[in-house]
Amino acid sequence: EARQIPQRLLFYKPYMSKGIADRILLEQDLHKALENHEFHLVYQPQVNLKTGSIESVEALVRWHHPMRGFVSPELFIPIAEESGLIIPLGEWILETACKQAKIWEQEGLPPFKVAVNLSLGQLFQQDLVEMVEAILVRTKLQPEFLQLEITESMTMNIDQMTQLLHELKALGIQIAVDDFGTGYSSLSYLKDFPIDCLKIDRTFVRNVPLNPNDEALVSMIISMAKHLRLKVVAEGIEEVEQLAFLSDGGCDYIQGYLFSKPISPKEISETFSDLHD
Ligand code: C2E
Ligand code: CA
Ligand code: CA
Ligand code: CA
Numbered sequence: 001e002a003r004q005i006p007q008r009l010l011f012y013k014p015y016m017s018k019g020i021a022d023r024i025l026l027e028q029d030l031h032k033a034l035e036n037h038e039f040h041l042v043y044q045p046q047v048n049l050k051t052g053s054i055e056s057v058e059a060l061v062r063w064h065h066p067m068r069g070f071v072s073p074e075l076f077i078p079i080a081e082e083s084g085l086i087i088p089l090g091e092w093i094l095e096t097a098c099k100q101a102k103i104w105e106q107e108g109l110p111p112f113k114v115a116v117n118l119s120l121g122q123l124f125q126q127d128l129v130e131m132v133e134a135i136l137v138r139t140k141l142q143p144e145f146l147q148l149e150i151t152e153s154m155t156m157n158i159d160q161m162t163q164l165l166h167e168l169k170a171l172g173i174q175i176a177v178d179d180f181g182t183g184y185s186s187l188s189y190l191k192d193f194p195i196d197c198l199k200i201d202r203t204f205v206r207n208v209p210l211n212p213n214d215e216a217l218v219s220m221i222i223s224m225a226k227h228l229r230l231k232v233v234a235e236g237i238e239e240v241e242q243l244a245f246l247s248d249g250g251c252d253y254i255q256g257y258l259f260s261k262p263i264s265p266k267e268i269s270e271t272f273s274d275l276h277d
Contacts, residue, residue, distance in 0.1 A: 023079065026071070026075075026076065026079060027079050027083050029065060030063075030076060030079060030080060030083065030085055031083075031085060033063060033065070034085075034088060034089060034092060036066075038063055038064055038065060038066070039061055039062065039063055039064075039089070039092065039093075040061075040062050040064070041059045041060065041061055041062065041093065041096050041097060041100070041265075042059075042060050042062055042262035042263055042264060043057040043058065043059055043060070043100075043114070043262060043263060043264075043265065043268050044057060044058045044060060044255055044260060044261065044262040044263070045057050045255070045259060045260045045268070045271065046058060046115070046233055046253045046254070046255045047253060047254055047255070047259050048252065048253055049243075049246065049247050049251055049252060049253060049254055050252075053110075053275075054112055054271070054272070054275075055112050055113065055253065056112050056113035056114065056115050056147060056253070057112060057113075057114055057115065057268060058114075058115040058116075058117075058149070058255065058262075059093065059096075059097040059100075059114055059115065059116050059117070060073065060117070060262045061073055061077075061089075061093050063076055077119060080119075080121075081119055081120065081121045084121070086119050086121040086122060087121065087122065087125055090118065090119060090121070090122045090125075091131060091135075093116060093117075094116050094131075094132065094135050095135050095138070095139065097114050097116045098114065098116075098135050098136065098139040098141045098146060099139050099141075100114065100265050101113075101114040101139075101141050101145055101146070102139050102140060102141050103265070104265070104268065104269065104272075105141075105145075107269055109269060109272045110272065111145065112145070113144075113145050113146065113147050113174065114145060114146060114147070115147040115148075115149050115176060116146065116147070116148055116149065117148075117149045117178065118148050118149065118150050119151075120151070120153055120156075123150065123153075123156060123161075123164065124156070128164070128168075129164070129167045129168060129171070132146075132148075132168065132171060132173070133171055136171065136173075142172075143171050143172030143173045144172055144173070144174065146173045146174065147173065147174035147175065147176055147196070147197070148168065148173060148174070148175055148176070149176045149177075149178040149199065150165075150175065150176070150177060150178060151177070151178045151179050151183065152177060152179070152180070152182075152183030152189070153183060158188075158189055158192065161189070161193070162189075162192050162193060162194075165193055165194050165195065166194055169194045174196045174197065175193075175194065175195045175196055175197070176195065176196060176197035176198070176199055176233070177193075177195055177197070177198050177199065178199050179199065179201040180198045180199055180200055180201060180221065181200060181201050181204055181217070181221060182201045182203065187224075190224075190228055190230075191228065195230060196230065196231060197230055197231040197232070197233060198221065198225050198230050198231070198232050198233070199232075199233045199234075199235055199255075200218060200221055200222075200232060200233070200234045200235065200251075201235065201236075202235045202236030204217055204218050204221075205218065205234050205235065205236050205237060205242055205246075205256075206236060208241075208242055208245045208246075209241055209242070209244075209245040215245070218234070218245075218246070218249065219249050222246075222249050222250055222251055223250075226250065231252045231253065232251050232252050232253070233251075233252065233253040233254070233255055234246050234251050234253070234254050234255070234256075235255045235256060236255075236256050236257075237254045237255065237256030237257070237258045237259070238256055238257045238258050239258065240258065242256075242258070243258060
C-alpha cells in the first residue's frame with residue numbers, strides 16, 4: 001500500500017526552504033553581530049578628476065561572520081532593513097565613520113570628506129536628524145566633512161523628503177544622491193531637493209565607451225548636473241577607457257577599482273602619505 005504524501009510536501013522545493021531557513025538564521029546572527037563586534041568599515045577614495053587628489057572617501061560596512069566568513073552587504077543590508085536592525089547598525093556605522101574622520105584629521109592628513117550610506121529605513125527614522133547632530137557633537141567632526149548618500153525611492157513622498165533633506169542640510173552636512181538613474185522619479189525632484197552631488201550608478205558606467213546608449217545617458221546626466229550646479233561622481237570605474245570618457249565629459253569625481261578598492265583606515269592614511277612623498 002502506497003504511503004500518502006502530505007499535500008504540502010508536493011510543493012516543497014529544496015532551494016525555497018533552504019533560502020528561507022538560511023535567511024532566518026542569518027537574521028538571528030545579525031542581531032548578535034553588533035554586540036559581538038563583527039562589523040567593521042572600509043573606505044573607498046573618490047578622486048577629483050582634474051587635480052588627482054582624494055577629496056572624499058565612502059564608508060562601506062563589512063560583516064565578518066564567525067562561521068560563514070565574509071557576508072556581502074548586498075545580502076545583509078536588506079535583512080537589516082526588514083528586521084529593523086538597520087537603526088542601531090546605521091547609527092554605529094555613522095558614528096564609526098565620523099570618529100575615523102576625526103582620527104585622520106588628528107593624524108595630520110589633508111582635509112577630506114567621509115561619505116556614509118543611509119538606507120531607506122533610516123530615512124523613516126523619527127529622530128534621524130537629532131541622531132546625526134548628536135554624532136557630530138560627540139565626535140567633534142565639522143559637519144562640512146560629512147556627506148550622506150541617499151538613494152532615490154518611491155516610498156517616501158516628495159514633500160516629506162524635501163523637508164527631511166532641508167533639516168539635514170541645516171546641520172551643515174553634504175548630501176549625495178546614490179545610484180542615480182536607477183530609481184523612478186529621477187528628474188522631477190532634482191530641482192527641489194537641497195542636494196550637492198549625484199552619483200552615477202555603476203551599471204551605466206560599465207559599458208562606456210562601448211555602448212552608445214549608455215554613453216549618451218552618462219553624458220546627459222553630467223550635463224544636467226552641471227546645469228543644476230551639482231557635483232557628479234561616477235562609480236565603478238575599472239578601465240582607463242571609462243576614465244578617459246568621463247574626464248572628457250567633465251565628470252568631477254571618480255570612484256572605482258581602477259584607482260582603489262575599499263581599504264582599511266590605516267591604508268587610507270598610508271595612501272595619503274604616499275601621495276605626499
Ligand atoms: P553602493 O552604495 O552603491 O556602494 C558601491 C559598491 O560598489 C560597493 O560595494 C563598492 O565596493 C563597489 N565598487 C566600487 N568600485 C567598484 C568597481 O570599480 N567595480 C565593482 N564591480 N564594484 C565597485 P559593497 O561595499 O559590496 O556594497 C554594496 C552595497 O551595499 C552598497 O552599494 C550599498 O547599497 C550597501 N552598503 C554597503 N555599505 C553600506 C553601509 O555602510 N550602509 C548602508 N546603508 N548600505 C551599505
Ligand atoms: Ca553609496
Ligand atoms: Ca552607488
Ligand atoms: Ca547600490
